[in-house]
Amino acid sequence: MSEPAFPYPVSGWIEVIVGSMYSGKTEELIRRLRRAQIARQKVEIFKPGIDDRYARDAIVSHSELRIPSRSVKDASDILRYAHEAQVIGIDEGQFLGPALVRVCERLARRGKRVIVAGLDQDYRGKPFEPMPQLLAIAEYITKTLAICVVCGNPANRTYRKVRRGGLVVVGGADLYEARCRRCFELGRRVSAPESPNPPGGSDETSSARPRQRSARRPRRPRRGVRKKG
Ligand code: ADP
């Protein structure tokens, strides 16, 4: 083409969806990707291979929404499969390491719409790289909130229920729950009341997300024991 159709070349951009576990990041990512597919745009969807234990070929929300995806070992793999795509969706960005930032910038520079969902905080409430860096360079940011399982207020944190070492311990409702700031800080001194049927908590289907229990085991509060970190 001798001249561009627009006075300036159309540029790509980066959208980031962050929040705690169960806050609806994956639902929101799937919603945006489905709308792009309805618009007949070429969409490529990726997730880190670390989450392969439950579904290798799909992104699945805690509410059982799913969309086919490709598992990648690291962020640079995305470049190999994204040539043709107009829209690129990436889930669990926090597991793809610092290279994800450069990869997203390259894709956006090539005119693509890049949508990344991921945890902005780890189980200690600390920024979870590389999501904070992506937030800095993104054009559009969405922060989603879950519901605190202890008190019912909006929840911004992911609380690790077991004492298990390491920043990256992939797990679901058996290991993690959504908590508000206050209940997060109270740690083991508070616990979720027994719930017979938590939303999105079906144990029946296999999913990319580790399964949720359909009933919580009652927990005896331990006084004076503070959560680490
Ligand atoms: P994320 O990707 O942020 O972990 P998902 O999009 O996979 O979240 O799941 C969101 C869904 O999880 C909600 O629509 C709801 O059905 C379910 N859910 C289970 N526990 C909670 C909770 N504590 N707060 C909000 N939603 C929850």
Ligand code: ZN
């Ligand atoms: Zn709370």
